[in-house]
Amino acid sequence: MKKTNKILALGMVAALTFTGCGSEDEEFTLKATNNYKAGENGEVYVYNWGEYIDERVIDVFEKDTGIKVIYNTFEENEDMYPIIATGAAKYDVVCPSDYMIQKMIDEDMLQPLNKDNIPNLKNIGSEYLKASEEFDPGNVYSVPYCWGTVGILYNTTMVDEPIDSWGVLFDEKYKNDILMIDSVRDGFMIALSYLGYDQNTTNEAELNEALELLQKQYPLVQAYVVDQVRDKMIGGEAALGVIYSGEAIYTQRENPDLEYVVPKEGSNTWIDGWVIPSNAENKENAEAWINFLCRPDVALVNFDYITYSTPNTAARELIEDADIRNSTIAFPGSDILDRCSTFKYLGEEVETLYMNLWNKKSN
Amino acid sequence: MSKNAKSPAKNPSALLATPYTIWMIGFIVIPLLMVVYYGMTAKSDGAFTFENIKLIAQPENLRALWLSILLSLISTIICLVIAYPLAMILRNMKFKSNSFIVMIFILPMWMNSLLRTIAWQNILERKGVLNAFLTFLNLPTLNIINTPAAIVLGMVYDFLPFMILPLYNTLAKIDENVINAARDLGANSRQTFMKIIFPLSLPGVISGITMVFVPSLTTFAISNILGGSKVLLIGNVIEQQFQKLNNWNSGSGLSLVLMVFVLISMALVAKYDKGGDSTSVW
Known part of the structure; x- marks a missing residue:
């Protein structure tokens, strides 16, 4: 924020308006196939971190699959946990962090994924699947989303x-x-x-x-x-x-x-991954959701929006800006990851x- | 407020209280009982225990409680010092404009208090609005963000209207004839104030104090935002127990302790509330 802005802000007694985040209104490249109307093929209850998806993606998913998305967000793993644990609300697909996934596996709160329904899993880099095994041995319960x-x-x-x-x-x-x-x-x-x-x-x-x-x-x-x-x-x-x-x-x-x-x-x-709670009622729709997010073009749109590193290797290759594609912040080399x-x-x-x-x- | 109400048996209109009774039982009594239940049982096996309450004896929790009491007390006093003269001025204004001025003081309450607190953060920051202005005037900058002083400022700003309103209401109700009588009988302005106006305004003072002190004592948002989480208040400790540790039992136990302190402070204040009239909310 620039100093002149600050003084201006004081003059206008509108300090708040000047702290807003810069909005990037980029062109939205993702096109829906429009095969279905949302809700034709049931629903999926999604529980994700706040600001952790480009929300236009949800719309495309609904039109592509006919599955209506009921989307809610949480602030921290610790906020999400009691809601799933007590069954206060039934979610079909949730995005917790590594240690929380481990805790939920330990407490039998998750169900194994049917990988046949998630063919796009092939786009996820093997090094990230290997890293996920630290908390989810065999990658049975989770698919990495951001890290x-x-x-x-x-x-x-x-x-x-x-x-x-x-x-x-x-x-x-x-x-x-x-x-x-x-x-x-x-x-x-x-x-x-x-x-x-x-x-x-x-x-x-x-x-x-x-x-x-x-x-x-x-x-x-x-x-x-x-x-x-x-x-x-x-x-x-x-x-x-x-x-x-x-x-x-x-x-x-x-x-x-x-x-x-x-x-x-x-x-x-850290790795945040999608998991399906054991009390989920729309398991197949949840898997369709995970599969959709693993599509390289979808993962790319989300990466542009969230700016958190994507484990989707195919999506990384689609990044046009070489500076970001090769950024050691977004994609640190093994020398950094090893420590x-x-x-x-x-x-x-x-x-x-x-x-x-x-x-x-x-x- | 119910002190003047007739007993329900003699008064069929007491039926009108049914919605509120249901509300009170569902959203006040039952939740309170749940807090007591959680606070008195162990998380592991649900057995009766005082462990959750004893948590307050941990030095860092005691310190947080002490700091909360101190900061709320300071905020309450500042609010009183600002609000009382203002309420007197409003009372003495002969024009209709006093309701306009009351409105100006209430206006900020139309905005979410969290937003207003974040605005204060922007104002007080090292490179914030205030310091940009001071630098512009070549004055030394003010660095109170992330200190207890900033928290007190936030409390005063957020809760000042709760002090002004009851004070203004009681002062406005004092019969002018009572004051004129005092003057007739030879009291000077100081005596009139000390012996007539101030004692008659006590109920307003008391409800103002409770309405500022209690929310200040329990706040955690203000200390997070303006204190930079460097100053831990008892509200923050309780929030951590619920949010970070998911331990409702210890959180409830600490809340019970806090409730006791709220009750004690209210009892202390009520001791001086001899008249007890309808402006008091308690």
């Missing part, structure tokens, strides 16, 4: 050294210039990785050591944020921010001074311990 890494977004005009380590987040020099992530597991992942420990550790001594580090970091942190990191970094509020890779591409479009790095100590890579791993669900007791320790960081 990414966690890293540091930094403003090149506000730092004067190469940024390649989590260490900068604990450096006095950047006092009040750090936007730390307000997420328990990600927060500890950073401290644990920096200390050289496993990000899925259940060892209390290691966790306490990580906590000590987070406590030292607390006075240096400007704010603990998740979604707000985008706008704050674009606006130049801070020099360093912890961010998900998909958001990094978006912020760079808005502010070219921003640069993203996956620190050398290693980081978290990253995914979260595992650690059981209720340990998850509570993480949360309690996280709340102690300000002491």
Whole structure:
């Protein structure tokens, strides 16, 4: 956001209107076959993250298959879980993250996919299916949808050294210039990785050591944020921010001074995948939905909209902009991925311990 | 408000209360009982326990509770200091324009409070509207975002109308003759205010205080947005229990503790509410 805008905003007492995200009104290339009317072939109840699909795709799906989509969104895995667990609402297809998929498999909440109904699965790169096996052995229950890494977004005009380590987040020099992530597991992942420990550790001594580090970091942190990191970094509020890779591409479009790095100590890579809950009533329609989203042209449209990396190798090849197709942010090489791993669900007791320790960081 | 109502047996129109009674049982009594049930049982086996309530004794939770009380108290006092003179001015205005001014103060409430809080974030940020303006005037910038001061500001802004309205209502109702009588009997303005106007306005003061203090005590959105999650209030702790840990039992246990504090604060305030008239919402 530019300074002149700010003053203008003040004059107009309309500060809010100036923070809206830039909208990309690109041409929509996807064409529906118009074979059916929506609802002719039943319904499918979809539960997805917010802002996690180009909604025009839904319309095309309805016309292509005749299946009416009832679409709802959630903010976090933890919001979605109780709704599926208690059966408060019956969804046919849901898009949780890796550790949550593992938890749901452990608790018998999912049903195996019929791969015969998902021929487009062939478009998904084998390396991503292999990565998914960390939480879904044999790829029985899930199909990867989006993935990414966690890293540091930094403003090149506000730092004067190469940024390649989590260490900068604990450096006095950047006092009040750090936007730390307000997420328990990600927060500890950073401290644990920096200390050289496993990000899925259940060892209390290691966790306490990580906590000590987070406590030292607390006075240096400007704010603990998740979604707000985008706008704050674009606006130049801070020099360093912890961010998900998909958001990094978006912020760079808005502010070219921003640069993203996956620190050398290693980081978290996450995969969100489509799964079918065991109480789903329209299983075949759900599989049609998953199959549709695996179509390269559909995955491409979604990638353009969400900017989170797609595991759809065929879609990646369709990306026209070579800079993005070869972007190491969107598609990090194996050198980066080898030092990253995914979260595992650690059981209720340990998850509570993480949360309690996280709340102690300000002491 | 029901203090002046006749007993239902003698009054057939009490039937009119049926919709509200159903509402109250369905959406107030039963949910409250559920909170008590969850708060008093263990998540694992549903057995009776005080563990959820004892969670408040954890140092970080105690600290969050203490901070919440402190910040809400400060906000309430600021609201009172701003609202009382304003209510007096409105009362003394002879024109019809006072309803217009009341309206101006209520107008922001037409907008979602979350939106207004996010707007404050934009104003207070380091490179926000306010600092851009200060820099433009070559004045030093103000950095209160992500501090308790910003949270207090947010609370005051969000809840000020709840202080103004009851105050204005009670003050407007004070009979001019009572004040004239005091003046006739030789009281000066200060004495009139201290002995007549202020005591008569106490019910409004009290309902204003409760209506600002209670939502301030329980808020979590304001501290998230304006405090940058650096300042943990008891509302944030409870939110985490429900949202992040999916632990309704510990969340309910902490909510019960918070309810006790709300009740205590209201009891304290009510001690000074000698008159107790219809402007009080409690």
